[in-house]
Amino acid sequence: DSGVTQTPKHLITATGQRVTLRCSPRSGDLSVYWYQQSLDQGLQFLIHYYNGEERAKGNILERFSAQQFPDLHSELNLSSLELGDSALYFCASSVDTGPYGYTFGSGTRLTVV
């Protein structure tokens, strides 16, 4: 157990639907990062939150949004799902925003059918 908890582990849903992925960071970590790993694109950075505030955005679609709550857990919302959104979604946490080590969660495997 890395200390970063992601739920659910697996999710199967239909096109056009909306899902929410959840991430609880390691105790003491203030930063949460979301990444998407698809077969053809590899790992891609989506978004970074630090202590409740958005710090950086990567290749995140407008259909996707995220937030970090006061208890530091984060949610990634994916809406109007398309087949191409099928991927592994990882979150990672770190203590701060600088060049610190990252701890990854075990990921949520999303399958859109």
Add this chain to the structure above:
Amino acid sequence: KNEVEQSPQNLTAQEGEFITINCSYSVGISALHWLQQHPGGGIVSLFMLSSGKKKHGRLIATINIQEKHSSLHITASHPRDSAVYICAVGSQGNLIFGKGTKLSVKP
């Protein structure tokens, strides 16, 4: 051209062999990370480097900031080292990933 390039893409080795995976990058970085992803999908952070060399057990990571190059070495490789090894660079607040090197170590 990708900002982070890894080589080789695939690597098959016999148990006991010395293995080297290379990573070159083209952006300014705050740190370079080596990650390991097992077939089940989980990602483990192996090293974070901003200069020099780090060693953990049979794994050694080096970085040359001037040449924008890093290497991950595995000594006395073992079948349990079979995984995808991913190089990632920290740049402007996020990680940019290489496409990974798939390592298979045969007994």
